[in-house]
Amino acid sequence: MLECHSAKQIRQKLYAALPAFADIFPASKDAHILIKPNLNSNMNALTGNTTDLRLLEALLSYLRDQGYRVITIGEGTSSGFHREKINIFSRLCIDRVAKRFNAKLLDLNFAPYTHVGFEYGEKAAVARICTEADFFINLPKLKTHFEAGLSVCLKNMMGTLVGLPNKQKTHRSLFKNILNLNKFVKPHLHIVDGLIAMEGTGPSSGTPVRVDLVLIGTDPYLLDLACAKIAGFEYKEVPYLMLAKEQGLITQEYLNFVEAFVPKEAIKPFKRPHVNMLVRFVNNPKWQYSFIKIRLSPVMNTLFSLKSFGTLLNATGLRQDVFDKQDLCLQQMCLETALCDNCKKCQAYCPVGLTLPEQLQPLHEQCIGCLYCFLVCPKKAIKIKGDLGFFKEQLKRYDALTRAIT
Ligand code: SF4
Ligand code: SF4
Numbered sequence: 423m424l425e426c427h428s429a430k431q432i433r434q435k436l437y438a439a440l441p442a443f444a445d446i447f448p449a450s451k452d453a454h455i456l457i458k459p460n461l462n463s464n465m466n467a468l469t470g471n472t473t474d475l476r477l478l479e480a481l482l483s484y485l486r487d488q489g490y491r492v493i494t495i496g497e498g499t500s501s502g503f504h505r506e507k508i509n510i511f512s513r514l515c516i517d518r519v520a521k522r523f524n525a526k527l528l529d530l531n532f533a534p535y536t537h538v539g540f541e542y543g544e545k546a547a548v549a550r551i552c553t554e555a556d557f558f559i560n561l562p563k564l565k566t567h568f569e570a571g572l573s574v575c576l577k578n579m580m581g582t583l584v585g586l587p588n589k590q591k592t593h594r595s596l597f598k599n600i601l602n603l604n605k606f607v608k609p610h611l612h613i614v615d616g617l618i619a620m621e622g623t624g625p626s627s628g629t630p631v632r633v634d635l636v637l638i639g640t641d642p643y644l645l646d647l648a649c650a651k652i653a654g655f656e657y658k659e660v661p662y663l664m665l666a667k668e669q670g671l672i673t674q675e676y677l678n679f680v681e682a683f684v685p686k687e688a689i690k691p692f693k694r695p696h697v698n699m700l701v702r703f704v705n706n707p708k709w710q711y712s713f714i715k716i717r718l719s720p721v722m723n724t725l726f727s728l729k730s731f732g733t734l735l736n737a738t739g740l741r742q743d744v745f746d747k748q749d750l751c752l753q754q755m756c757l758e759t760a761l762c763d764n765c766k767k768c769q770a771y772c773p774v775g776l777t778l779p780e781q782l783q784p785l786h787e788q789c790i791g792c793l794y795c796f797l798v799c800p801k802k803a804i805k806i807k808g809d810l811g812f813f814k815e816q817l818k819r820y821d822a823l824t825r826a827i828t
Contacts, residue, residue, distance in 0.1 A: 423648070423688070424636040428770035432617070432636065433480040439638055440484055446610055446640065448556045451489040456555035457481065457525075458609070460563040460578050461497040463626050463743050464513040464812055468771075468797050468828065469820045470620030470630035473561050475519055475773035475792055477615050477636060481561065482523040495520055496551060498530030498581045500589055502745040505727065513749065513812065518790035519773065535584045538606040541595035547584040552607045560609035560642070564616040564633065564649050566624035568695035569596060571660035573625050574649045575612045575642035579603045597662040601669065604642060612645050613638050616652065618827070621692035626743050630820065632827050633690055643672050644679065651684040654691025748811035752791050757782045761803035768795035768804065771828065779803070797821070798828040 424435040448455075459473035467474035478495075485493055499510045511517045511527050520527050533549035540546050552558060562578035570577050577600060583589045592599040616635035622628035633652065639645045643666055650660050657663040657677070666672045726732070736744060757779050769778040771794040776786050778795055782804065793813070796804040802825075810817070 423683075424638070425634055426617070426636060427632075427634045429476040429479075429772055429775055430770075432474075432476050433483065433775075436477070436480045436613075436636065437484055443611060443638070443640070446557075447488070448490075450556070451491055453490065453492065453556035454551075454554075455485060455490050455493045455557045455559065456551055457493065457495045457559045457561055458530075458552070458578065458581060459495065459497055459516070459561040460565075460573070460581065460615075461499055461510050461514055461516065462563075462581070463499070464503065464508065464510055465626065465816050465820070466514055466792065466794070466797075467563070467615070468618055468630060468794060468824045469816060470565060470618050470624075470628060471563070471626060472514055473563050474615050474617050475515060475790075475794070476771070477613070477617065478516070478561065479519055479522075479773045481559070481613065482519065482525060486523050493523065493525040494528050494551065494555070495525055496528040496530050496533070496549065496582075498533075498549065498583060498585070498589075500581065500586070502726070502732075502743065504529070504531045505586065505723075506745045506747055508745060508747065508812075509749075515790045515792045518792075522774070522788075522790075530582055531585045533584060538603055540591055540599045540602055544591055544594060546588040546591040546599075546603075548582050548588075548603070548607060549584055552579075552582040557611070558607075558609040560612040562612070562614055563619070564614055564635075564653070565620035566622060566628050566653070566692055566695050568623050568625075570600065570662060571695075572646065572650055572653060572655060572663075574614055574646045575609075576600055576604050576646050576662060576666075579607050579609075582607050597665045600662045601666060601671065609642070611638070611640060612642050614645055614649060616649065619653070619692070621653070623695045628695070629693070629823055630827055631690065631692060635688065644676055647672060647676055647680045648684055651680050652688050652690065654689055744812075744815045746812035746815060748809070750811045750813040751809040752793075752806060753808035755782060755785055755789075755791075755793075755796065755804060755806050758803050758805055761801045762799075763801060765800065767798050767800065767828065771795060771798045797824045800825055 465471035530549035535547035537545040565573045567573040614637040616633045620628040621631045
């Protein structure tokens with residue numbers, strides 16, 4: 423468990439911790455390494471929603487420094503983003519981070535696949551690379567989840583399923599299928615982004631909470647248990663963990679270990695997910711799968727893609743994400759020097775390690791345009807110009823929260 427906050431600390435601590443896992447890293451520098459972050463939506467890491475670019479940047483840098491030449495970042499973003507052809511890699515600046523390290527990007531929704539067995543004899547398509555990569559690194563975000571209780575290592579494997587219909591198959595028996603999937607897809611290493619986590623009604627409507635932790639390990643059950651403890655959840659409140667205990671995947675030794683391993687100071691009880699009666703009714707496991715089947719019919723697909731219907735779904739809480747097709751077009755970033763008190767918070771959050779605020783003016787060529795600096799500045803001294811597109815929704819929901827917690 424690494425306690426870290428700034429981009430520099432994250433990098434230093436990751437570099438110090440990863441050599442302890444040297445024996446499981448591939449010997450060949452041509453081994454194919456797959457990294458699977460949580461890119462569940464177009465809301466960036468500072469909202470508690472997606473994997474932090476500072477952690478991804480530090481990991482890629484470490485892998486390159488170790489000489490690994492073949493690296494892929496793969497994710498199969500769920501729900502309407504791929505239906506609306508919204509490029510999450512670009513919106514979250516993953517493409518620009520990947521380019522810095524010559525890593526490939528792969529949308530797992532469209533990847534060649536193999537099949538995993540689910541409950542009721544069903545089969546679901548899983549991106550084959552997730553079972554065939556020489557070294558698979560899971561890079562989940564620590565979040566609450568209104569159906570699953572929490573989303574960390576085990577739940578992050580949902581993004582390995584190919585396309586919406588296969589992801590929806592999990593809902594016929596969600597908790598059992600989360601475990602079925604994890605018995606089939608087994609990352610070699612898990613690095614949990616608990617820097618800015620999400621509490622409340624995750625996975626996309628919760629609120630960010632600063633935890634300042636990164637957890638590393640090879641056992642996703644142990645890591646999820648530790649994260650539950652950190653978030654102040656009993657494992658029994660997380661249905662798939664309770665099921666894992668019943669199936670013997672989590673033993674009393676695991677519970678004892680976590681009890682001793684997580685210090686009291688690390689525990690930050692998260693707000694629990696809270697959904698209204700309608701959402702609870704629609705997501706009731708007894709009939710949720712029937713709703714999903716209706717939902718996947720061509721007529722409903724057309725209906726769900728209508729903006730007005732999407733607004734209605736958002737208003738009722740049935741949909742957490744907003745699928746705005748307008749990309750962000752950033753024309754200018756500048757520093758209002760009269761407002762800046764040189765607190766250096768912007769530098770602590772810059773994933774590419776620029777010397778800020780100095781290198782904002784003129785803007786450094788290495789800048790990836792992630793806007794982390796803009797979002798954390800307590801004085802609002804960093805100004806942006808351009809068409810904000812989808813980013814307006816993030817500002818509406820999270821601007822004040824982000825500045826307050828960072
Ligand atoms: S965070 Fe804002 S106030 Fe602090 S150094 Fe950066 S620009 Fe200046
Ligand atoms: S300067 Fe700001 S926008 Fe550019 S990479 Fe750093 S944090 Fe992101």
